[in-house]
Amino acid sequence: MNAPIPNSFRTQPDAQGHFGQFGGRYVAETLMPLILDLETEYRKAKVDPAFQAEFDDLLEHYVGRPSPLYFAPRLTEELGGAQVWFKRDELNHTGAHKINNCIGQILLAIRMGKTRIIAETGAGQHGVATATVCARFGLPCVIFMGATDVARQAPNVFRMKLLGAEVVPVTAGAATLKDAMNEALRDWVANVHDTFYIIGTAAGPHPYPELVRDFQSVIGKEARAQMLERVGRLPDLLVAAIGGGSNSIGLFHPFLDDPSVKMLGVEAAGHGLDKLHAASLAGGRPGVLHGNKTYLLQDEDGQILEGHSISAGLDYPGIGPEHAWLKENGRVEYTSVTDTEALDGFQLLCRTEGIIPALEPAHAIAAVKKVAPTMPKDSIILANLCGRGDKDIFSVAEHLGVKL
Amino acid sequence: MTPTSSGTASGRLSAAFAKGHPALVCFVTAGDGPTPAILDALVEGGADVIELGMPFTDPMADGPAIQLANLRSLGAGTKTADILKMATDFRARHPDVPLVLMGYANPMITRGAEWFAAAAAKAGVDGVICVDIPPEEDGELGPYLRSAGIAPIRLATPTTDAARLPAVLEGSSGFLYYVSVAGITGKQSAALTSIEDAVARIKQTAQIPVAVGFGVRTPEQAGPIAKVADGVVVGSAIVDLVAEHGENAAGPVRDLVSALANAVHSARKVEA
Numbered sequence: 001m002n003a004p005i006p007n008s009f010r011t012q013p014d015a016q017g018h019f020g021q022f023g024g025r026y027v028a029e030t031l032m033p034l035i036l037d038l039e040t041e042y043r044k045a046k047v048d049p050a051f052q053a054e055f056d057d058l059l060e061h062y063v064g065r066p067s068p069l070y071f072a073p074r075l076t077e078e079l080g081g082a083q084v085w086f087k088r089d090e091l092n093h094t095g096a097h098k099i100n101n102c103i104g105q106i107l108l109a110i111r112m113g114k115t116r117i118i119a120e121t122g123a124g125q126h127g128v129a130t131a132t133v134c135a136r137f138g139l140p141c142v143i144f145m146g147a148t149d150v151a152r153q154a155p156n157v158f159r160m161k162l163l164g165a166e167v168v169p170v171t172a173g174a175a176t177l178k179d180a181m182n183e184a185l186r187d188w189v190a191n192v193h194d195t196f197y198i199i200g201t202a203a204g205p206h207p208y209p210e211l212v213r214d215f216q217s218v219i220g221k222e223a224r225a226q227m228l229e230r231v232g233r234l235p236d237l238l239v240a241a242i243g244g245g246s247n248s249i250g251l252f253h254p255f256l257d258d259p260s261v262k263m264l265g266v267e268a269a270g271h272g273l274d275k276l277h278a279a280s281l282a283g284g285r286p287g288v289l290h291g292n293k294t295y296l297l298q299d300e301d302g303q304i305l306e307g308h309s310i311s312a313g314l315d316y317p318g319i320g321p322e323h324a325w326l327k328e329n330g331r332v333e334y335t336s337v338t339d340t341e342a343l344d345g346f347q348l349l350c351r352t353e354g355i356i357p358a359l360e361p362a363h364a365i366a367a368v369k370k371v372a373p374t375m376p377k378d379s380i381i382l383a384n385l386c387g388r389g390d391k392d393i394f395s396v397a398e399h400l401g402v403k404l
Numbered sequence: 405m406t407p408t409s410s411g412t413a414s415g416r417l418s419a420a421f422a423k424g425h426p427a428l429v430c431f432v433t434a435g436d437g438p439t440p441a442i443l444d445a446l447v448e449g450g451a452d453v454i455e456l457g458m459p460f461t462d463p464m465a466d467g468p469a470i471q472l473a474n475l476r477s478l479g480a481g482t483k484t485a486d487i488l489k490m491a492t493d494f495r496a497r498h499p500d501v502p503l504v505l506m507g508y509a510n511p512m513i514t515r516g517a518e519w520f521a522a523a524a525a526k527a528g529v530d531g532v533i534c535v536d537i538p539p540e541e542d543g544e545l546g547p548y549l550r551s552a553g554i555a556p557i558r559l560a561t562p563t564t565d566a567a568r569l570p571a572v573l574e575g576s577s578g579f580l581y582y583v584s585v586a587g588i589t590g591k592q593s594a595a596l597t598s599i600e601d602a603v604a605r606i607k608q609t610a611q612i613p614v615a616v617g618f619g620v621r622t623p624e625q626a627g628p629i630a631k632v633a634d635g636v637v638v639g640s641a642i643v644d645l646v647a648e649h650g651e652n653a654a655g656p657v658r659d660l661v662s663a664l665a666n667a668v669h670s671a672r673k674v675e676a
Contacts, residue, residue, distance in 0.1 A: 024540075026538075028464070028535055028536055030563050031563075032564075185464045189464075287510045288510045288544075301511055302512075302513070303461045
């Protein structure tokens with residue numbers, strides 16, 4: 001908290017891709033020229049009205065945006081405090097927020113003349129979204145997925161295959177998201193001439209954290225306008241789950257310079273912060289992995305530890321660098337909830353609102369459950385419902401001891 | 405080479421490239437197999453520069469051979485302190501053979517880059533290759549290495565164009581490691597003509613020796629590369645022998661390195 005308070009929280013990263021001490025471009029030399037090309041191309045696209053128009057058109061007619069802003073009356077009543085509202089990004093085509101970013105990145109890939117797409121995936125939502133946009137634009141697609149995740153996310157694996165993607169199970173390490181990202185980077189290094197890597201979260205080497213944030217910021221821009229239209233004021237608190245942090249930064253970023261809006265990022269505490277978990281901010285310290293400097297779960301020698309969460313989308317041992325920066329300057333508060341609390345949040349939303357959430361936003365719901373009762377009844381919480389739970393019913397059933 | 409220049413960090417590396425023949429650079433992963441005996445075997449076989457790999461949980465630029473070596477080493481409990489001890493002991497046994505640590509950024513900076521540079525210098529390390537710190541992020545480690553008298557050795561690749569090369573060379577010393585294929589370690593090798601062209605292009609700008617690696621496994625491959633470069637780097641082929649022979653790897657490693665050294669050293673005479 002020693003860093004000076006900036007005039008605006010919305011001007012990061014700097015020209016070198018740093019968010020304070022975080023972010024940057026820690027990649028092998030082979031990738032460096034491509035990363036620089038990508039940045040140049042993104043700068044041009046960002047100010048090209050035709051690019052923005054195509055992005056907006058696809059979001060409206062293909063993804064189904066804007067997603068609704070929904071007041072949850074029975075949940076609000078049950079919690080007995082602040083009004084709870086949801087940004088319904090689980091209603092997007094493919095069932096999660098991931099598609100917003102994939103649309104943006106595939107348009108960039110096409111702009112750059114790349115003819116082959118690769119991606120990593122944890123829960124499979126980003127893999128499905130990538131396979132979807134590849135089918136839409138007729139580009140070959142290879143998805144790297146940890147073998148452990150392939151087993152626990154079988155429906156999404158089948159979806160990706162239906163969409164024409166090749167799914168490569170990665171057996172290295174714990175065979176989860178981090179290992180899938182390593183393998184995607186290896187593929188990219190060997191195929192830089194024709195391949196575009198669609199990174200799924202607001203992490204990785206610059207300019208990925210920035211461009212993923214920008215594409216996902218449609219969530220917060222819409223929500224801000226919808227709130228003003230519906231209730232005539234901004235929410236008091238934003239809540240979103242964090243793995244790498246793309247849905248949360250997408251919601252938070254357009255509100256960062258609204259001082260009345262508090263923000264709460266929710267990490268996965270797994271079995272508990274003193275046991276196996278995936279809460280990089282709560283239990284990690286700064287280091288370098290996957291192209292950026294950020295908070296990492298690591299041992300005293302800097303070896304990376306495996307994250308654990310009931311949610312395959314959250315068990316990553318790092319976090320996007322902008323979140324690391326927002327933690328250090330105190331603009332966003334970060335907390336964590338356990339697997340058990342997330343399962344409770346999952347069932348709570350099913351029961352009170354008739355919405356089956358993904359296990360990732362179930363973490364945000366669990367945090368809302370804790371904080372809403374402490375807030376006055378005229379205050380407003382806006383939580384991001386970043387994915388739907390169809391993909392998770394098998395693992396939830398297993399955790400609840402139900403045989404399907 | 406002057407008598408006073410050997411026995412120091414910069415002196416050992418420059419001496420290795422001033423022997424009147426191309427240099428053989430050999431890589432092995434620390435803590436995978438009997439590392440001290442393997443290091444001795446590399447020297448006995450005729451390696452001119454030793455790269456000691458620091459294992460990392462997430463070796464993103466490495467192919468299966470070195471990935472597995474990293475996991476075997478970490479699985480056996482190798483710590484940074486153990487690697488520094490291996491270096492210290494190596495320096496005591498081989499006062500004149502240059503030793504380079506090669507690895508990824510996080511284990512190098514996790515206690516502070518200043519700590520790492522000082523510890524490596526104390527252990528007699530001559531150079532450091534950090535795979536995932538490009539010139540753009542040099543401030544993370546480079547200044548601390550240079551202050552400690554350790555050469556930051558950078559990588560150039562087929563994607564490093566003429567406009568970018570000066571930035572790669574700026575602030576690097578010891579030698580330039582030319583990665584001959586855009587890919588990960590141990591995979592396919594590049595065509596000789598493309599290596600020759602690339603080295604010729606780099607040497608127009610580079611004031612330091614250029615060693616070529618990635619995908620070089622046999623004396624038959626190494627010899628022709630040594631004709632056009634100042635040095636040849638062999639890694640995965642040695643690591644594969646360690647995987648195959650485990651505790652008994654030193655003998656087979658010595659035999660391979662000896663054959664590689666014959667091919668590299670006899671490829672051509674160079675002005676010392």
